[in-house]
Amino acid sequence: MSKNKKKTIQAKLLAKSQNIFRCPLCSNPMKVAYLSSLICSKNHCFDLSKRGYVNFLSNSIQTRYGKTLFESRKIVWNSGLFERLSENISTKIFNEFKPKSKQITLLDAGCGEGTPLYSIRKRIIQNTSNDFLGVGIDISKEAIDIASKDYSNVIWCVSDLANSPFEKKQFNFILNILSPSNYAEFRRILDDDGILIKVIPERDYLLELRNSFFEPTKKSYSNEKTLARFQHHFKILTADRLRYHFSLDGTLMDHLIQMTPLSWGISDERLLPFSTMNTKKITVDLTILSGKPR
Template sequence: MPKSIILNETHTGHFEDLLRCPICQHTLSLVDRKSLICKNKHCFDLAKQGYVNLLSHGIKSKYNKTLFESRKNLAQSGFFEPLNSKLCDLISSEAKSFDRSLNIVDAGCGEGSNLASIQQKLYQHTGRMPSCVGMDLAKEGIQMAARDFEDSFWCVADLAQCPFVDHAFEVILNILSPANYAEFERILNPDGYVLKVIPEKDYLKELRAVFYAETDREDYTNAKTMELFENHLALTEIVPVHYTRTLAKPLIENLVHMTPLTWGAQEERIDRILKLDSLEITVDLAILVGRKKG
């Protein structure tokens, strides 16, 4: 049997309560510990790797196995730990206000390393293991997450049709990933909040300076992303996350293969970065804290 938490009878009932059919929106029930089925007989089988595909139809993603493996290698090096620590601090400060279990969804979780790190940090800080759900459109990422991290529920799902009941989550994480605010507002608990991580102007500026020198992509602004966020949610706080890391050659390769900044860059410019023996890289991010308006 798969080792994913969804097949653990202690946890299955809880995650089952959070789920709804992405086709007809009726509740899903676990049948024979191998399928999630709604009353209209829409059926979603559990994969042997321990995740479930909750897409209503096939969708192709640009994110592939190489990208996710590279991202995992960077995560294991500690590249994202300052960000994960800051997110954990923000959640910990509010966790005591929720008298029931703390439900967290990472919308656009990739291969799961951020969510897994945050979950373990929260357990260490609060003594409570939050119930964590990771969703992503890319099956390759979810397969890796289910294989490597057994303490969360992982699903392939579409942000435009989130397979969750209304008000399911106290915390929605959205880390360097697209958002669907209509769905976020629907699945967010009335007292919950969204933590959206966005790039600031110096994020990976060393790559941008080489890949897109003297083009309109050399400089970055997040103004439109900020405006969209504030159009849908009450922005209560902006938390900066800024640090640098010096990467050796293997991690430079992982960074290049991980970031969508590489898409569209000329091969000779990519090779210029890949030939470096070391590279100091800037991580410049902002965490937007948002709550429902009104």
């Protein structure tokens, strides 16, 4: 599909859902103008990119999460490593929504290159007749650029979660996968029955990498503080632990190492053994929390 056609399709999707937006600079409502910009009543204007995503940041923010990381993350997600996670989350969402007839609105806060949201969306629309609106935001422009390239029918935005471009009470679900939270903002933009679904690592998440990279004193991981913060702001409805093993071939292992911050600052000697192995078993150990604001 040509970039122009893609931009027009994305602009129409934005126009249909323009009520969810508010200006991140002055909080006034926004409208899509000429199928090419989102503009507020005080004339703050945010143009659609060639591929139709909106960048709400006036200055790009440098993060350690670069293009290579997101490309690797996409390959790892598409390999099936997190299939069970995506299945669990989509089942939660369509079970919750079955009896209702309204549109499902799902925000992925910290969506990266968009593969998790896109895979969850696919499962949900196969299983429900509800209308579905998926919105992904990430602070990394590189990530959103990759997302908008391959995944259509989802609204993609470069945005700071601390100053999100949304009106209050716009989402039935917020998804937050292995990514920092902003609970005040989550509370503001969730609707009255809204549910936050947050995925956090457990003790044995990517255990094999941890054991190989770190000295024994740094090996163990605890999610105690993350869990306490969640519980301070949100009342837990469900907490599902998913623990399983998955076999990755050499190339996928390289991509897994590229995508995880665990490998940052680790010497090549420590990384090398993984690259040279043909097949390696890896442990996935995660908890999927769902909750409502307290």
